[in-house]
Amino acid sequence: MAETKKTTAATVKADIAKTAAELAEGSKKTAEEVKKAATKATEAVKKTAASAAKKTTATKTAAKKTTAKKATATKKTTAAKKTTAAKKTTATKATAAKKEAKVSVNIQYAELDVKLDDIIKKVKKAQKDAKKYDIYVKPEDRKAYYVADGIYGDVEL
Numbered sequence: 001m002a003e004t005k006k007t008t009a010a011t012v013k014a015d016i017a018k019t020a021a022e023l024a025e026g027s028k029k030t031a032e033e034v035k036k037a038a039t040k041a042t043e044a045v046k047k048t049a050a051s052a053a054k055k056t057t058a059t060k061t062a063a064k065k066t067t068a069k070k071a072t073a074t075k076k077t078t079a080a081k082k083t084t085a086a087k088k089t090t091a092t093k094a095t096a097a098k099k100e101a102k103v104s105v106n107i108q109y110a111e112l113d114v115k116l117d118d119i120i121k122k123v124k125k126a127q128k129d130a131k132k133y134d135i136y137v138k139p140e141d142r143k144a145y146y147v148a149d150g151i152y153g154d155v156e157l
Helices: 002-026 031-055 061-101 116-127
Strands: 106-109 112-116 132-140 142-148 153-155
Touching: 106 116, 112 116, 116 132, 116 142, 132 153
Parallel strands: none
Antiparallel strands: 106 112, 132 142, 142 153
16 A cells, blocks of 8 residues: 555656646747646646545545645646746737837928928817817918817917
8 A cells, every 4th residue: 555655656746747847848839739738737647646546545645735736737837828928928019019110201392391290299289188189281271170079270380
């Protein structure tokens, strides 16, 4: 009976070590692969714990230890998933930052040269706290007409 305990405990430790190694590799794999590896490892630990519980009555203590180890393995799996997700999010943000180009629009007409950003700032300054702005630029009048939450107005270019 003591030999069965040692064999079962050794098997559980080996399964947990294997799971930890797979999880360490998991940071290099995709989230889906990590999920599959974690599921396999959890099933292996469950099977080992179930067979150990059937063999002896003293395995209740071993089952409690296995549960604690499974919780540790689950925590490691969760940490690996979070790390993978964080890496993907960071990579996505970095990619998005690289893809966004700075744009500047100038309106030129006769002797007039005005940046679009300046027109927007003037309209927002003229009509503060509006939720929606519709701006119509008419360079021949040297004005930008706007509708801000139903209120009409204009600003000089």
